[in-house]
Amino acid sequence: MEHVSWTRMEDGTREDYEFLGELYTEHSQGELIENLVTLLKVMEGPKLGYQIDRYQHSLQSATRALRADESLDLVVGALLHDVGDAIAPQNHSATAAAMLRPYVDDETHWVIKHHGLFQGYYYFHHMGGNRDARDVFGEHEYYESCVQFCAKYDQNCFDPDYPTLPIEDFVPMMEELFARESRVPGVAPVGMTADIQIN
Numbered sequence: 001m002e003h004v005s006w007t008r009m010e011d012g013t014r015e016d017y018e019f020l021g022e023l024y025t026e027h028s029q030g031e032l033i034e035n036l037v038t039l040l041k042v043m044e045g046p047k048l049g050y051q052i053d054r055y056q057h058s059l060q061s062a063t064r065a066l067r068a069d070e071s072l073d074l075v076v077g078a079l080l081h082d083v084g085d086a087i088a089p090q091n092h093s094a095t096a097a098a099m100l101r102p103y104v105d106d107e108t109h110w111v112i113k114h115h116g117l118f119q120g121y122y123y124f125h126h127m128g129g130n131r132d133a134r135d136v137f138g139e140h141e142y143y144e145s146c147v148q149f150c151a152k153y154d155q156n157c158f159d160p161d162y163p164t165l166p167i168e169d170f171v172p173m174m175e176e177l178f179a180r181e182s183r184v185p186g187v188a189p190v191g192m193t194a195d196i197q198i199n
Contacts, residue, residue: 033174036099037167040079042086051160058082060157063165068152073104076177077112078153079170092116102182110142111149118146122155 004016043054052060062079070078077100084095097113104112118134125131137143 032178039083039086050158052158054082057157060162060164061153062170065153073108076173077108081112081115102184103177103180107142107145111146114146118150119154
């Protein structure tokens, strides 16, 4: 079969969806890491007032996490924590967390999902906001993990003199992480993840 015969999904058969699922899985897995690297590199160039661009910030974050012997999940999470800036600047933390959710542990997912709010501790008060807004999660089991992530791998990762590792050093780590079986239930027959919310 080269392609399905129908133009409306309601007309598909089990065989059609098995066929589509195989093609989709092969394509998406084959392109995933390259697409993630491309998305990171979209942030390369404009410094937007900082001393380094957001691409270098992401590499520096991951480099610091790697050198601190953090888990694979957190190192890749650090690398991709701001990748949502390129496509969802008003919701970048949740966007990055959603991309990582099927592959990382619960702690890393939560930290990446909330790092934008927690990062505000360093500047919200300068803009008329509440630097302690993160304390709404003060009783959460991963509160301190997110505080530490922002302190060690985010707010301090704007140093043009820091010996940051190149993206090539992180590609094997991304390949390992994204080769894991999805932790998110509800995969549709065509290989796309169903809209299931998991906190």
